[in-house]
Amino acid sequence: MRIVFFGTPSLSVEALKVLHGSSHEVALCVTQPDRPAGRKMRLQPPEVKLFCEERGIDCIQPDGFKSKSDRLKIESCEPDILMTAAYGRIIPERIFSIGRLPAINLHPSLLPLYRGAAPIRSALINGDQKTGVTIIRVAKELDAGDIMLQRDYPLSTEVTWGELSVELFRLGGRMLIETTELLERGECRPRAQEHNKATYVHKIGVEDRALDFTRPADQLANLIRAMLPQPPAFFTLKGKRVFVTAVAHAVEGASEPGRILAVGEDGLKVGCGEGALMLPVLKAEGKKDLAARDFANGQRLKAGDCFDNG
Numbered sequence: 250m251r252i253v254f255f256g257t258p259s260l261s262v263e264a265l266k267v268l269h270g271s272s273h274e275v276a277l278c279v280t281q282p283d284r285p286a287g288r289k290m291r292l293q294p295p296e297v298k299l300f301c302e303e304r305g306i307d308c309i310q311p312d313g314f315k316s317k318s319d320r321l322k323i324e325s326c327e328p329d330i331l332m333t334a335a336y337g338r339i340i341p342e343r344i345f346s347i348g349r350l351p352a353i354n355l356h357p358s359l360l361p362l363y364r365g366a367a368p369i370r371s372a373l374i375n376g377d378q379k380t381g382v383t384i385i386r387v388a389k390e391l392d393a394g395d396i397m398l399q400r401d402y403p404l405s406t407e408v409t410w411g412e413l414s415v416e417l418f419r420l421g422g423r424m425l426i427e428t429t430e431l432l433e434r435g436e437c438r439p440r441a442q443e444h445n446k447a448t449y450v451h452k453i454g455v456e457d458r459a460l461d462f463t464r465p466a467d468q469l470a471n472l473i474r475a476m477l478p479q480p481p482a483f484f485t486l487k488g489k490r491v492f493v494t495a496v497a498h499a500v501e502g503a504s505e506p507g508r509i510l511a512v513g514e515d516g517l518k519v520g521c522g523e524g525a526l527m528l529p530v531l532k533a534e535g536k537k538d539l540a541a542r543d544f545a546n547g548q549r550l551k552a553g554d555c556f557d558n559g
Contacts, residue, residue, distance in 0.1 A: 250329040250429060251276040253348070255336040259296040260418045264334040264355055267422025269304060273429070276326040278308040281337055314341055323347050330432070332425050333387060334418065345387045350432045352387035353397055355421035357414070359383060360399070361447035364392035369414050371450040372404065373475035376467065379403050380413075382421045384428045386439060393447075395439035398428045407496055409477035460484040462506035462556065466499035466524035473497045481532070485557040486548065494538050495530035507556040509545075516541035519556065 250273045254265055257280050269275050280297040287293070301308035311319040323331075324347055331345055331352040345352040358368035360383040372380040381401045388394035402417060431437035453476075460469050460482055469482075473493050476482040481492040484507075502510050504520025511518040516529040531544040539547070 250274070250433065251326060252429075253277045253279065253323055253326055253328040253331045254297075255279045255331065255333040255340065256297045257281045257295045257337045258335055260414050261335045262296050262300045263415055263418035264422035264425065265297060265300060267419060268332070268425065269306070271426050273426065275306055276328060277323065278306055279323070279336070280308060280310055282310045282312055313338070314344055320344060320347070330429050331387070332429075334421060334425070339391070340387065342389060350429065353425060353428055354385050354387050354392075354394065355418070355425055356383045356385060356392055357381075357417040357421065359401065360385060360392060360396060361442040361444060363450050364447055365450040366452040367450045369417060370410050370453055370475045373408075373410060373413070374471050376471045377404055380417070382417055382424055384421070384424050385442075393442060393444065395441055397437055397439050398424050398431070400424060407474070409474045409496060411478045458482045460493070462519060462526075463522040466521040466526040469521060469526050470497050470499045488557065490534050491544075491556075492532040492534075493528055493530070494532045497529065498527045500525050500527050505555065509550060509552050509554050509556075511552050512542055512545045512550065514542060517545055517550070 252268060252273055252275050254268060254275055256265060278297055278301050280295045283292040283294050285292055298308050298310065309319060309322055314320065320343065323344065328348045330350040331348045333340065334355040356368065358372065359381040363371050369380065379401050381399060383396055384398040385394035385396055400420065402420065428437060458476055458480060460472065473482045474496050477496065481494050483490045483492045485491065500518065502518055502520060502525030504510050504525065506520055506522055508520045509517055510520055510525055516527045519526050519528060528541050530538050531541050532538045
């Protein structure tokens with residue numbers, strides 16, 4: 250079958266690789282326009298565009314589907330189905346209705362939970378024991394389409410956002426193919442979401458990444474892994490940000506929140522609202538990653554010293 254794929258970042262590429270390696274044809278990719286990035290704000294192409302250039306896949310970059318030529322380009326492919334995975338923009342109905350089969354979307358959560366911009370990070374921040382992938386029919390309302398296929402994915406207490414995201418989008422790529430084949434055979438059984446049970450998550454901002462040591466240690470450990478590898482969670486020391494760049498662990502201990510209990514080979518043990526947090530690797534702004542003990546030595550930190558809190 251002929252597929253038109255909508256996606257933008259590197260995670261979209263994980264799903265696209267699965268599609269491209271299947272027996273189906275990716276006839277066209279649709280991605281967002283190049284954006285300025287970096288210190289010099291030079292235009293950078295989306296990861297999907299780079300993948301398409303490497304593999305010889307036709308790719309277009311509409312600016313909000315304002316041009317009639319964009320629709321005509323998609324129509325000319327005579328697609329059997331349109332698929333989306335982290336495209337990052339609302340697709341108008343005049344576009345998503347082009348395919349012979351219903352357009353479908355990969356969403357990395359167990360919908361109706363975690364509709365919105367940060368479903369994977371939110372599952373980790375909340376300490377969920379499982380998450381999953383849902384393939385839904387594209388609809389006008391964000392993440393509200395009928396469920397075509399859904400799979401659970403168990404969560405460990407060590408997995409980071411980066412690791413989990415790759416696994417979910419690879420799984421999602423396989424599920425996009427499975428859903429397409431079910432639709433083609435007339436065996437897909439869509440079901441409406443329970444909209445009254447929907448939860449919504451916003452894009453993670455800088456303030457969401459700040460470690461508040463008055464909170465329980467296990468909650469902070471969850472936040473840290475939900476931000477790895479980028480952009481990392483942080484606290485402040487002498488008014489400057491210090492980033493936590495490796496998985497931290499909640500451990501036993503009691504102290505004033507933010508006070509260092511111990512400095513050792515395992516890291517810095519810091520008191521929290523409940524328990525303590527073991528920080529293994531730290532990074533000062535503009536510096537390289539350091540084992541927490543080496544960071545402490547460089548900053549002349551010792552047990553009894555206190556991080557800024559708030």
